[in-house]
Amino acid sequence: MNTHFIRYALFGALAIGLTLPMATASRADDFKEQCHERLRAQKDKIDRDAAKYGEHSDKVASDVNKLERERQWCRDHKADWDHNLFDVGIYIHHHDDDDHR
Numbered sequence: 001m002n003t004h005f006i007r008y009a010l011f012g013a014l015a016i017g018l019t020l021p022m023a024t025a026s027r028a029d030d031f032k033e034q035c036h037e038r039l040r041a042q043k044d045k046i047d048r049d050a051a052k053y054g055e056h057s058d059k060v061a062s063d064v065n066k067l068e069r070e071r072q073w074c075r076d077h078k079a080d081w082d083h084n085l086f087d088v089g090i091y092i093h094h095h096d097d098d099d100h101r
Helices: 002-053 058-076 095-100
Strands: none
Touching: 002 058
């Protein structure tokens, strides 16, 4: 009887050990998708406000700061994003712009 219990316990531990990495990978994929959606939504807002108020407006600067907070959310959740899409041009904060305002 002890042999059966030990066998079941080992098989249970093996099953958990095999499925846990897949659950973690699936969760990382979810965060990657959420990251992309969050960045895309903020990028679209920057584009709308840049067209309406101008690229160097305070509104766009505020939007870029919000985009940086979304990037931080992605970093916190270990989700990477397309840096060629979201980390270029008006989508990044230029510290030297503060000196010219």
